Amino acid sequence: MTEFELLGPCAAGPALGRAVLKATAEDFQVDEVLDIPLAGEGEHLWLWVEKRNLNTEEAARRLAKAAGVPLRTVSYAGLKDRQALTRQWFSLHLPGKADPDLRAAENETLSILKVARHKRKLQRGAHAANGFTLRLTALQADREALDARLKQLSQTGVPNYFGTQRFGFQGGNVHDARQWAERQALPEQRNVRSRLLSTARSYLFNQVLAARVADGTWNQAQVGDLLAFTDSRSFFPAGEAECSDPRLAVLDLHPTGPMWGEGDSPAAGAIHALEQNVGAALAPLGQWLAKAGMAHERRILRLPIGGLAWHYPEPDILQLEFVLPAGCFATVVVRELVDLLPAGHTDSPCVF
Template identity: 75%
Template sequence: MTVLTEQQLLGPRAYGAPVGRAVLKATAEDFQVDEVLDIPLSGSGEHLWLWVEKRGLNTEEAARKLARAAGVQLRTVSYAGLKDRQALTRQWFSIQLPGKADPDLSAAQDDSLRILSSTRHSRKLQRGAHAANGFTLRLTQLAGERGELDSRLQQIAAQGVPNYFGLQRFGHDGGNLGQARHYAVGKVLPEQRNIRSRVLSAARSYLFNQVLAARVADGSWQRAQVGDLLAFTDSRSFFPAGEAECGDPRLALLDLHPTGPLWGEGASPAGGASAALEQRTAEREPLLCDWLVSAGLAHERRILRLPIGGLTWHYPEPDILQLEFVLPAGCFATVLVRELVDLLPAGQTDNPCAF
């Protein structure tokens, strides 16, 4: 299988070369994620909602542990979003328990999983229901000039970063995308639901990244152009941009953004240069595009620019940089880090930090 590089899977950086080097995820505590859920829970109903802390465990593995402990089928366990394995994350799960008392879930708990709280609710937790994710990242073995790091972070806070899908979406060496191409050539879909979801997401994400990469390269990712489809940061709806919309002051405030395509059924509603770019992308990748359409996915949009909510940072030690920020659901913290520093493999030493 062909090994794909970061540059092939994502695209160019927006602000030039990284201004330092560091390690991320030397320990799980270096990458902490807290799901932000804006749903009032009723305290009663057939669904048991659990606020879970997990370490060294991905979301699907955590769901399986909860299902086994509760004595229910895996399909009755729901979650809003997938969280990394190599991280310390806190997220919500729900278990459907019609007519049943709260089960003893002690068998699910160990060093990798703790249940922090629980409550009942009338509905199950839906995918994508969380509003955002809060991140606390610690970059260790940091090497770089503090002034350059601070300047780049100020630029990121003011202008956002390209909203690429991160490398995690594509698997080791882009293996998920390789699998997607295999199924697209055969014009078939995997029978297993989790594999089907993974490879369809990889294909869609890759095509979106290709469109975004072209706009980063020509500098248009931060501005609206006639024919764009615009969306607000936290909205899935979009509207076309004419001359008036391209001057909307909310674009400068990072509230409103141009969008790119998440391929599926139906023609893209984009026009002008945006439509031409999307057509060129489709012509380069006809098998993937046709396969996504045949899978019955609806055409959707994703914002091209990722605003970084509440970004703060400090240096607990000379060679450690801690970042805290909030991102909309479905967005990747690693694309922020990519605009700041080159990441070294955990355990690899580097030159001391020079401030």
């Protein structure tokens, strides 16, 4: 499947040129933003870990092995990209135990930067945001056009698509989810089941968002919409008054799209009809998610880009710095700027 099939149209206009992302791990840096004061004591050991070209789950396995504890006692707030330089928190449950020697977990791909005790374990989704530093190399684009587009995105945000990383190589996870959905059966392995259910929900959400980007309503509240604040999971219906809320204009409040699950969408009017039409076209996936007991949730359609800054350290390099809410994808910001090329090539776009 192509990127367009998995995500949908861009909102800001055609790509302004080409560039390479992730030629090295340092070109894609992620820092977890976690505003939790640590007590300095307790049965949980928290670790601030830097990873290079290493995924979160493998890092957890290495920490568990080095500490001599079961993998289930290692916790983290969220998954981070493998092909990147990332810094994130882990916690180890060590009741009645001294701090273990974790040097066996460290090498050129993993470093432990800080260690602190706390009374509670690190919960999934506990981080508020992620800070990104991206370097687009082998850049082929007009700088003035890029500057104008970046100023535009800082004011409008971008469509909050799930990135292609969610769907596996060439959308393979979508293919697998559809096969299970056709049989209305679930994989026995918990991690496979979780991955494919997440894929299906993300794909359906992207299809709704793509339809609203196409009709120009992705960043405009409509009567019948369900609205949510950037960092809130709760939502409320939009009437005429809510559609004029000034917080929409400053990117604090946003229309939302469905994260499919049990029950009908609580949206109303034309928005409900649009969501129903998308669901009908992909009915087996929606029915599969409901049968699996997934709850109907909402996700904001518009992604505000916090603290967006940029500069050109070299003529053919654009460096971007920004903050996104947890669960959002930096690559959907980049796709509103340029087409991405494979590392080492400058003649053809990436195939997703």
